[in-house]
Amino acid sequence: MIHLRHTIAECARLIVGLTFVASGLLKAVDPVGTALKITEYLAPVFAFTGHSHSLALALSFVLCAGEFILGAFLLAGSYRRVCARFAFVFMILMTLVTGYILIADPVSDCGCFGDALHLTNLQTFLKNLVLLPLSYLVLRDASALRHLFSLRERWVPTILALGGIIFFLVENYRHLPLFDFRPYTVGLKLDEAIIAEEEQFQRAALQSTSYIYEKAGEQRSFSPEALPDSSWTFVRVQDSLALKAFKPKYDFAPVDSLGYPMAEELLTDPGVTLLLLAPSWDAANQSVIDEVGELATQAASLGYRFYGLTASGAEEIARWRYQTGATYPMLQMDPTPIRTMIRAYPGLLVLRGGQIIDKRAYSDFPKVEEVTAYLKELGDPKHPLPTPSYVRTYPLLLWALVLVLAFLRFWARKLHLTLYLKRRIHYSHIKEIDNEKEHRRR
Structure with missing residues (x-):
């Protein structure tokens, strides 16, 4: 027990x-x-x-x-x-x-x-x-x-x-998370993902939407494919609770200063677009002002687009421009998708032909002297996509190795002790038999 x-x-x-x-x-x-x-x-x-x-x-x-x-x-x-x-x-x-x-x-x-x-x-x-x-x-x-x-x-x-x-x-x-479990991962073709999600939503809407009609005081629910004849009177459209609770996975909807939607323009541009992200400019780190300024200047000279993307209002944007000397155009979007897209403020997200080809925290922005080479790499379709460094996992991997070795040692010792006890018991049993035989001979 x-x-x-x-x-x-x-x-x-x-x-x-x-x-x-x-x-x-x-x-x-x-x-x-x-x-x-x-x-x-x-x-x-x-x-x-x-x-x-x-x-x-x-x-x-x-x-x-x-x-x-x-x-x-x-x-x-x-x-x-x-x-x-x-x-x-x-x-x-x-x-x-x-x-x-x-x-x-x-x-x-x-x-x-x-x-x-x-x-x-x-x-x-x-x-x-x-x-x-x-x-x-x-x-x-x-x-x-x-x-x-x-x-x-x-x-x-x-x-x-x-x-x-x-x-x-x-x-x-x-830096950014070692493993990106969120929707906006490097390598994702964002334009195709958004279209696929919209199509999926439309199919779900057609399947879950029902139309309520009434006839002779009786109400019935009909699917879009099987609507009743003109003798029935339309009452209302009824959506399922699951459809009402639907939240888009890719809520990418930036607008310019006039409120004009920019998502389609950004995602269909075959060139390179750099987005400097921060939910609030007041909370953004200003230690990389020189790097950001050089990125914006060199991007313009190469024909790339460069935008600031934020949820900040006009007053906060004006304050950021005054403090940093920013001249690049600003786009606005809800703060939640911005926080989903990047975990560092400011952070950099790069698009090329609707695909996310790079994401960087401000601590990983290229130095001023490295900006030109970095931007040229972004324009090269054959250049491999960046991958995070796994150095941060080495101490934990060493801990896991030590734990496994200790576990194997524990069971090896236990097995050795078990075999030793079995041998001792076997030896004692044989000795008792021998003693009994000797006693009988006497």
Whole structure:
């Protein structure tokens, strides 16, 4: 019975630990996106503070790193009692929060696994209902959980896990997310994606729309393909709830200063178009003013288009022009798709023939002396699309390798001990038989 109890606790430890590691890592891929999700959760609280973005970003770092570290320590068996307590308390809080979200429905997606895996509010609540009792089993038998590292060794995985997740978070914040799970990825043919989405919506609208007609006090619903004769009187059009709740995936609808739509013009241009993105110019970093100015000047000389794309109003745009000397034309769009397109403010998105060929955070803008070469590469259709650097994952990969090796060592030792005990038991049994035979001969 005791052995079964410990086995169940070990399985619970493995499930909870892996879930925490996966959740922390997937959110850490996009710390800015996690901060935006936290802002949605805590909107009433942030309404009383003047630094909501900074506070949400700090909470994002703490949440991502905390989840990963808890999971990493649980898997390694390090600091078992402390981690078990934290994990159980965390699961209690998250179960209560997701229960509130299920009832109040303030957000459509919890963001538990970033943008990599979307769960409904009900799925999130059920997930936590499963993890909560498992975390209690881990807490109940925390002292009996096996550990993969001795007291003298556990500093190695601790430093690798802590340093690795912090380095991973910082690099994903300074640059763009390592893995882009959002719609506007590099290489996407945005023009074709928007057309395909519109066609899909039209088909869904035709299939889900019904027409209500009345005759002799009786109302019936008819599909567009089977409308009744003239003896019926039209009452209303009825759309399905799913169609009413439809949100476009590619909400790319920039307008110029006069309100003229520019999406078609930008997406059908076979040349290169550079978009400098920021939901608000007041929140945009001004450390790359020289690089941006050189990009705009050199782009014009090469016949490329260069626009600023923002949700800022006329007063904020005028302030940005005064502070930076910007002379390039401005386009405006809703802030939500801008935040979806880029996670750095300002950020650069490059289109060529309706395809996204590059995205850059302001920390990765080409230096002034590199601008000409960069722009010429953009105009070359044979030039390969850029790929992110995987250096930011090296400490975490080393941590995973150390954990796997420790796990294999643990089972090797256990197997060796098992074989040793079996040999000892076999030897003792043979010795008893020999002693019994000797006794009989005497």
